[in-house]
Amino acid sequence: MAMKVYNEELSANCYKVRLLSALLDIPVEYVSVDFANGAHKKSPIIDLNPFGQLPILEDGDVVVRDSQAILIYLARKFGGEAWFPTEPASMARVAQWLMVAENEIARGPADARRHDKFGRKLDIDEARAAARHILTIMDRHLEKRQWLALGRPTIADVACMPYVALSGEGGVPLDPYPAVSAWVERIKKLPRFVGMPGH
C-alpha cells in the first residue's frame, strides 16, 4: 500500500513534505484536502490528527502529524545517515533548526503570511518584527555556510526554507538578507527539486 500524505497545495508545511519526498525520490500518494472548506477540522481528517492541521502522513498503521515530525520519519526511513543522522552532535545540529522552523519561523514569516494572504487575525507588527529577527540571525549564520546544519543539505534546510522563501508574501521581502537569498537559490538547484506556488 502506498504511503499517503494529506495535502494542501498552498500550505508551505505540506510543501516541506512534498519537497523532501521529491529530493529522496520517495513514492507518495497525495490526498487533496478541501482546506478552504475546513475539511481538516472535520471527520475523517480530524480523527487522524486531533490538532486539525495538515500535512498528515499515513504509512500503513503509522500516522504522523506535524511537518517537522514527518520530515524526521521520512529521513530516518529513506534517507540513511544523510538527512537526519543518528550521531548525537550531528542530530542535535539538525534538530535545533527543526525547532526554529517550528517556533521562530512559525511566529515570524509564517504568521505574517497567514495574516496577509489568508486573513488570519494576529498582531502583524509583532509577526513582521519576529520575521526580521530570525532572518537577521539566519543571514549572519549563512554568511559563512552553504547549509544550515551540516556541510550538506539536511532536513534542517527543507524545514526552514519554505516559509522563509515566501517571507515577501507577509510583507518582509528577502532583499536585505543576501546570504539567506543565496541559500534559497542553492536549495532550488538540488537534483529533483520541486517548487511551490509563490516561490
Place this chain on the structure above:
Amino acid sequence: MAMKVYNEELSANCYKVRLLSALLDIPVEYVSVDFANGAHKKSPIIDLNPFGQLPILEDGDVVVRDSQAILIYLARKFGGEAWFPTEPASMARVAQWLMVAENEIARGPADARRHDKFGRKLDIDEARAAARHILTIMDRHLEKRQWLALGRPTIADVACMPYVALSGEGGVPLDPYPAVSAWVERIKKLPRFVGMPGH
C-alpha cells in the same frame, strides 16, 4: 571536561534539561546566568547562542541551543534506544510531541505564564485560549495512555510537562484536565525525579 549547561532556575526550558539529566543520571555542571540582568543577551553568552536564549549545552566543542534539541542530544548520547529511539515510527511519535512543546505549548501555557509572571507584553487572551486548546487535546490523548508518545516515558514527556505543570501560573489551572494532572503526577514519581520552583 564536564558537560556544561548554561542555566536559569526559573526557566522551565532549562528545567527540562535538568530533569532529563537527573532521570538519566548524567553528570552536568550548571553555569548560572544572570537572566534578570539580560546576561544571555550579551557576550559571552550570546556568542554561544545568537538567539539569546537559555538553556545552552556545551560539551567540549559541541554547542547545542534550544531545550528540545538538547533533550535529543542527551537522549541519543546517554539514553540508548529508550528515550529517543532511532526506529522511524517510534522516533516520529516522540518527535511530534517535541514539536508540540516547541509550538503549541510555547504559544499557550508558556506565553501565558511569561505574561503573568514575567510581565511580557503579549495577547494574554489568545495565549490562554491556546493553552486551553492544547490542554484539551492532551487530556483526551492521555485518557487512554500513561505516556505521551510510547508505552514508556520518553523525552516527549520531559519536553511537554514543565510548562503544562506550571499552566496555573499563567491563569489556566489544570483542574479541568484530570488526565493531564494524573500524567504530571506520574512523571513526578519517576526514579531520580527532580522538581522546579512552582511545581
